[in-house]
Amino acid sequence: MKKLNVMFFGIILICLALFTAEYELNKDSGGGKSDKVVNIFNWGDYIDPKLITKFEKQTGYKISYETFDSNEAMYTKIKQGGTSYDIAIPSDYMIQKMIQNHLLLRIDHKKLKGLSNIDSKFLNLSFDPENKYSLPYFWGTLGIIYNDKYVKASEVKHWNDLWNPQFKNSIMLIDGAREVMGLTLNSQGKSVNDTNANDLEAAYRKLKKLSPNVKAILADEIKVYMAQNESPIAVSYSGEAMEMMDDNKHLHYTIPSEGSNIWFDNMVIPKTAKNIKGAYAFLNFMLNPKNAAQNAEYVAYATPNGAAKKLLPKSMQRDKVMYPSNKTIAHLEVYDALSQKNLSKYNDLFLQFKMH
Amino acid sequence: MNNKKGHIGRNIYLVFVFLVLYLPIFYLIFYSFNSSGGMNHFSHFTWNNYKEIWADQRLILITVQTFFLAFLSSLLATIIGTSGALGIYSVKNRQIRTLILGLNNILLVSPDVIIGSSFLIFFTVLGINLGFTSVLLSHIAFSIPIVVLMVLPKLQEMNSSFINAAQDLGANQWEILKGVILPTITPGIIAGYFMAFTYSLDDFAVTFFVTGNGFETLSVEIYSRARQGISLEINALSALMFLFSLVLVIGYYFISRDSPKTNRREKKMHQDLIR
Amino acid sequence: MKTRGLYFSSYVLWLIFFVLAPVALILYQSFIGINGHFTIDNYENFFKVSAYLQMTFNSVLYAALITLITLLVSYPTAYFLTKTKYKQLWLMLVILPTWINILLKAYAFIGIFSQSGPANNFLEWIGLGSHQLLFTNASFMLVAAYIQLPFMILPIFNAIDDLDESLINVSHDLGANGFQTFWNVTFPLTLNGIKSGVQVVFIPSLSLFMLTRLIGGNKVITLGTAIEENFLVTQDWGMGSTIGVILIVTMILIMFLTGEKKRRRR
Numbered sequence: 001m002k003k004l005n006v007m008f009f010g011i012i013l014i015c016l017a018l019f020t021a022e023y024e025l026n027k028d029s030g031g032g033k034s035d036k037v038v039n040i041f042n043w044g045d046y047i048d049p050k051l052i053t054k055f056e057k058q059t060g061y062k063i064s065y066e067t068f069d070s071n072e073a074m075y076t077k078i079k080q081g082g083t084s085y086d087i088a089i090p091s092d093y094m095i096q097k098m099i100q101n102h103l104l105l106r107i108d109h110k111k112l113k114g115l116s117n118i119d120s121k122f123l124n125l126s127f128d129p130e131n132k133y134s135l136p137y138f139w140g141t142l143g144i145i146y147n148d149k150y151v152k153a154s155e156v157k158h159w160n161d162l163w164n165p166q167f168k169n170s171i172m173l174i175d176g177a178r179e180v181m182g183l184t185l186n187s188q189g190k191s192v193n194d195t196n197a198n199d200l201e202a203a204y205r206k207l208k209k210l211s212p213n214v215k216a217i218l219a220d221e222i223k224v225y226m227a228q229n230e231s232p233i234a235v236s237y238s239g240e241a242m243e244m245m246d247d248n249k250h251l252h253y254t255i256p257s258e259g260s261n262i263w264f265d266n267m268v269i270p271k272t273a274k275n276i277k278g279a280y281a282f283l284n285f286m287l288n289p290k291n292a293a294q295n296a297e298y299v300a301y302a303t304p305n306g307a308a309k310k311l312l313p314k315s316m317q318r319d320k321v322m323y324p325s326n327k328t329i330a331h332l333e334v335y336d337a338l339s340q341k342n343l344s345k346y347n348d349l350f351l352q353f354k355m356h
Numbered sequence: 357m358n359n360k361k362g363h364i365g366r367n368i369y370l371v372f373v374f375l376v377l378y379l380p381i382f383y384l385i386f387y388s389f390n391s392s393g394g395m396n397h398f399s400h401f402t403w404n405n406y407k408e409i410w411a412d413q414r415l416i417l418i419t420v421q422t423f424f425l426a427f428l429s430s431l432l433a434t435i436i437g438t439s440g441a442l443g444i445y446s447v448k449n450r451q452i453r454t455l456i457l458g459l460n461n462i463l464l465v466s467p468d469v470i471i472g473s474s475f476l477i478f479f480t481v482l483g484i485n486l487g488f489t490s491v492l493l494s495h496i497a498f499s500i501p502i503v504v505l506m507v508l509p510k511l512q513e514m515n516s517s518f519i520n521a522a523q524d525l526g527a528n529q530w531e532i533l534k535g536v537i538l539p540t541i542t543p544g545i546i547a548g549y550f551m552a553f554t555y556s557l558d559d560f561a562v563t564f565f566v567t568g569n570g571f572e573t574l575s576v577e578i579y580s581r582a583r584q585g586i587s588l589e590i591n592a593l594s595a596l597m598f599l600f601s602l603v604l605v606i607g608y609y610f611i612s613r614d615s616p617k618t619n620r621r622e623k624k625m626h627q628d629l630i631r
Numbered sequence: 632m633k634t635r636g637l638y639f640s641s642y643v644l645w646l647i648f649f650v651l652a653p654v655a656l657i658l659y660q661s662f663i664g665i666n667g668h669f670t671i672d673n674y675e676n677f678f679k680v681s682a683y684l685q686m687t688f689n690s691v692l693y694a695a696l697i698t699l700i701t702l703l704v705s706y707p708t709a710y711f712l713t714k715t716k717y718k719q720l721w722l723m724l725v726i727l728p729t730w731i732n733i734l735l736k737a738y739a740f741i742g743i744f745s746q747s748g749p750a751n752n753f754l755e756w757i758g759l760g761s762h763q764l765l766f767t768n769a770s771f772m773l774v775a776a777y778i779q780l781p782f783m784i785l786p787i788f789n790a791i792d793d794l795d796e797s798l799i800n801v802s803h804d805l806g807a808n809g810f811q812t813f814w815n816v817t818f819p820l821t822l823n824g825i826k827s828g829v830q831v832v833f834i835p836s837l838s839l840f841m842l843t844r845l846i847g848g849n850k851v852i853t854l855g856t857a858i859e860e861n862f863l864v865t866q867d868w869g870m871g872s873t874i875g876v877i878l879i880v881t882m883i884l885i886m887f888l889t890g891e892k893k894r895r896r897r
Contacts, residue, residue: 004542006612007549011431018424025417039570044580045587049412064570065414067580072863073564080476082486083568175849177864216766216848220582224738228396228745230765243585247394299584340665340867347865355682355852366711370721373708377728377780380739383749384731387742395742440642458883459650461830465882466657467838467855469862470875474653497649500642505831506786509823513793543789551782551831554729578732586738594731601730609720 037062038278041074041085043265046138048298055285061278078103084272086279092264093178095134096127096337104133105269111280114287114307121326122264122304127334134266135283136304138296140238141324141332142179142261147250150232159187159256162233163206167213172226172234175219177350178335179261180207183235186259193336197345204349211356226251237263238321239301245321246300253321255328262332264304381598388591395591405592412589415577419593422557422574425488429495430552436496437503437552438545442537444504445511457508460501468561471498476565486568494566495556502555503548510544511537654879660872673873683857683874690853691881693772694836698783700776701832702825705783710817712784713791722788725781733778737845740774741765744846771847775839783828790824791817834882854878 040047044067052063066085068074071094077083079101090098098104109115115135122136146156150170155161162171162183173180182192184203194200215231226234227247241253267286269279285291292308302322303309309317317323338346387395391402409415440460447453463471475497479490514537522532538545560575567576578590664670677683712721728736744750744764751761764770794817802812840855849856854874861871 003612004538004545007546007608008431010608010611011427015424015427015431018420018427021420022417022424025413025420037570043583044577045584049414066567066570066572067577068564069576069580069582070863072866075866076473076476077565080480082476082480082484172848175844216850218844218848220585221738221741221845223585224394224396224741225745225765227394228742228747230745239584243393247392247396340865344665344865344867347860351852351857351860352682354849355685366714369707370711370715373704373780374724376777377725380736380743380777381728381731383739383743384735395738396745396747436641436645439639440645443639443642454887456646458886459646461834461882461886462650462654462879464831464834465837465878466653466875467840467858467878469859470657470871471653473862473868474656475649477656478648478652493649497645500645500649502831505827506789509786509790509827510793512823513790543792547785547789550723550726551785554726554781557730558733560734575732575734578734582734586735590732590735594735598727598731601727605723605727606720609717609723613719 035275035278036060037064038087038275038282039064039066039083039085039273040282041066041068041078041088041270043067043089044069046089046265046299048295050298051285051291051295054291055282058285059278059281061275061281063282075103078270078272081272084274085270086273086275087282088268088270089137089265090268092125092127092266093335093337095266095268098268098270099128099133100337103271105271105273105276106132107135107269107283108280112287113284114289117287117289117292117305117307119304119306119309121329125264125334126336127264128266134268135287137265137267137286138239138299138301139262139264139304140302140322141255141263142174142183142235142237143241143253143255145226145234145236145241145244145251145253147226147229147232147248148252149229149250153252153254156233156254157256158258159183162187162213162235163210164213167233169213169215170232171210171213172215172222172231172236173217174222174234174236175217177346179235180217180350180353181346182261182335183256184210186256189258192259192261192333193338195338195342195345200345200349204353207349207353208356211353217354223247241321242300255324255332257328257331259331259333262329262334264334384591385595385598388588388595390588393585393588395588405588406596408587408589409593409596415589415593418572418574418577419597421488421571425492425495425573426553426556429492429556430499430549432492433496433499433552434503434545434549437500437548438507438541440500441504441507441511441541441544442533444508457504460504462501463498464501464505468559469565472562472565475562479566486566488569488571490566490568491563491571491573494562495559498559498562499552499555502551503545506548506551507541507544510541514540657872657875657879660868661876663869663872665867665869673870676870677873677877682852686852686854686857687877687881689851690837690839690855690878691885693775693839693851693853694833697772697775697779697836698829698833700772701779701783702829704776705780705787705828706825708780709784709787709791712788718788718792722785725784729778729781734841734845736778737774737842740770740777740846744770765846766848766850768847768851771842771851774846775836775842778842779832779836782831786824786828786831787821788824790821794820830886833885837882838878 038061040063042065052065056062071090074088074090075094075098078085078088118136122139123131128134144156181203184207185192185194185199188203188206190199218225222234222236223240223244225231226244229248238253245251245253267283269276273279287305289305289307289311292303292305293311296303296308296312387398388405389401390398391404392399444453444456447456475494479486484490518536519532522536527535558575560579563573564576578586581590661673662669662671664672712718715721742748746761750764755761798816799812802816807815838855838858839853840859843849843851843853843856858871858874861867861874
């Protein structure tokens with residue numbers, strides 16, 4: 001009995017101590033009135049924490065920053081309600097889906113300062129024509145990462161090279177139906193948004209032949225694996241590529257010239273927003289070239305803010321991984337939001353491929 | 357002679373198991389002192405990852421929230437779970453008992469996304485504001501079954517003659533509970549608490565779905581950092597948490613250890629009750 | 632009788648609100664097709680597509696193997712732990728590693744099992760040469776067993792620790808050797824602890840998904856993966872719920888099969 005008592009009162013004591021600590025910490029960081037707080041919903045570690053402090057000092061708003069780990073999980077939360085996020089940062093196809101489902105507020109361009117800083121080639125894209133609902137935050141591409149200890153640059157110029165029998169059991173794929181089906185469609189000269197049943201069937205048949213070359217199908221952890229030389233080749237995003245190339249100098253990134261995916265993470269104002277004024281303050285803050293440049297340096301992703309890019313260190317500006325040439329970009333496609341039926345089709349085929 | 361050999365074999369085995377259990381933890385802690393980004397090659401020693409934690413107010417707040425939630429939710433889950441186990445134990449019909457146990461285990465078998473999304477729907481339908489309360493309720497909810505599974509076998513092993521004897525002596529239900537049942541099932545209750553605590557600390561998906569209002573736990577933060585690469589700052593934080601837990605556990609052990617004297621006294625009380 | 636109601640009320644409330652209500656919701660959703668209409672398409676789909684049956688089989692098989700490995704390592708550990716000085720402290724130290732985030736531990740294992748990692752260095756040192764350790768079923772099961780180990784040790788330890796020392800002495804006095812005593816006395820008397828350990832490990836292992844990807848490289852696809860995908864990628868909650876229902880039914884079936892047999896009271 002003594003044991004239980006000690007434990008019970010010990011836990012209560014610890015709880016009280018933690019509660020006090022929490023209260024004290026919360027006092028510093030705002031928390032409370034909704035017209036003074038801007039609620040931001042973003043990927044983890046996707047903003048320089050110093051910018052949050054700077055924004056708070058400059059505008060008097062407090063930022064409450066919550067994080068998500070996938071677009072779909074974020075979508076579920078915003079759709080279901082019960083929360084009030086003033087700013088969220090989803091990716092392209094998800095923005096399209098959110099617009100279709102009336103989950104976003106229109107952005108009044110008159111209230112924006114510095115929209116002209118954004119490079120025009122990143123505006124007015126298919127997922128959000130005229131940027132009525134979203135402003136670009138970061139962007140990137142999908143490509144091939146290879147390790148020059150095992151693979152020559154000339155051997156992985158095209159998607160079709162992945163099917164080369166010499167790469168038996170040496171490719172890591174990103175775990176995404178859109179990405180893997182998309183690259184197969186690209187290799188057949190089709191669009192990544194193809195929904196023709198015959199094309200998809202043909203792509204699946206071709207994809208099945210890739211199986212012997214596939215070492216593993218992974219998500220974020222692909223970075224860790226590539227950094228420690230676990231595999232010669234991987235298919236992943238430019239942002240991930242930057243991360244792993246930082247850790248391993250033998251890695252290189254290339255975008256197949258026949259086409260690939262270009263992705264965007266844009267800032268949006270969800271319908272459930274309560275502090276619209278604060279949301280605009282944040283949008284304008286991030287449009288400012290100085291802030292955008294600072295953020296791009298911290299996160300090490302490509303900024304769509306042309307004026308900000310000029311403020312980056314020269315080495316970063318010239319980096320072909322982050323900023324491919326305009327000619328390459330011209331070949332790239334954004335993922336469209338697929339209908340539920342087609343999305344299921346893509347995923348069923350991909351699942352069958354994985355089961356193989 | 358034989359006995360001594362047995363001891364050595366036993367200790368080698370235990371040392372091996374503990375080495376395995378702690379290998380990844382030491383690996384993490386080792387790399388928390390690494391100056392380059394990843395966990396694959398060690399460049400040179402630095403305290404920088406630890407300094408970064410102090411600069412990151414938000415991370416500290418999240419850590420405090422996480423522990424507050426874990427301590428509190430597992431306490432409440434243990435209380436409810438233990439009374440549930442007592443209830444199940446008192447059901448005499450075998451089929452009904454298996455049925456309740458089956459229901460009990462549903463939350464254990466359901467993947468977190470299912471639990472998380474159905475709790476989310478549940479809370480929004482009821483109009484409960486998402487935030488600390490909803491997370492606390494969810495954590496209590498998914499920790500209860502594990503407590504029941506820990507406490508129930510202790511009850512089943514309990515010698516029912518003790519209870520009968522106590523009843524014959526005219527002890528009331530509360531006295532029986534306090535004097536006979538609870539002392540017997542204490543190890544089960546403590547085990548249940550520790551498990552619930554673990555579940556609470558580890559959970560990501562359920563917390564993510566039911567949280568809001570700026571309340572976040574460490575798991576959610578770590579998972580959502582995976583896309584950008586989890587920095588060694590998180591390793592450093594884990595190392596500190598590990599040290600803190602170690603101190604806590606050892607402290608608890610020495611405070612709660614029954615001195616032989618009290619032990620004997622309790623035994624005597626036991627005997628008095630039976631007699 | 633009165634106190635039973637008192638014990639039970641909070642637990643029953645929990646059962647109603649956090650078990651029965653969500654289950655009803657999942658059951659309802661499992662009949663919602665992709666177009667949002669009421670249908671049994673999802674179930675038909677499940678039993679028609681061989682991939683799903685394969686996954687169900689995989690899930691049960693791997694959960695069973697993981698449970699077996701965990702049990703084989705845990706029983707001796709728990710048994711030896713009860714014989715040590717400061718046994719309660721050691722027990723708590725078994726639990727402690729579970730408080731470190733599982734994703735971080737998985738990342739650590741990726742480092743340990745990598746081609747230039749400590750595990751391979753060790754293999755080379757003892758002369759076995761380096762091997763591809765990651766993305767094998769063995770490494771996936773070992774890491775899963777590692778994660779589950781404390782959950783198995785705890786209940787078994789409690790069962791063994793409670794054992795009446797005198798029973799073992801009697802057995803020895805009657806001339807039984809160590810093994811006979813263990814097999815005829817210790818083991819049967821700790822069966823309750825084993826059972827709760829097996830439940831605690833086996834049931835959650837049915838729906839593993841993260842480790843199958845992180846360590847197994849998606850070489851094995853289980854029901855957990857499929858549910859995750861339906862809920863989070865395709866957002867086809869209907870199909871996801873259907874698989875969830877099947878998972879729950881599988882669990883309850885297994886519980887009935889392995890559940891308490893009618894036994895004479897000892």
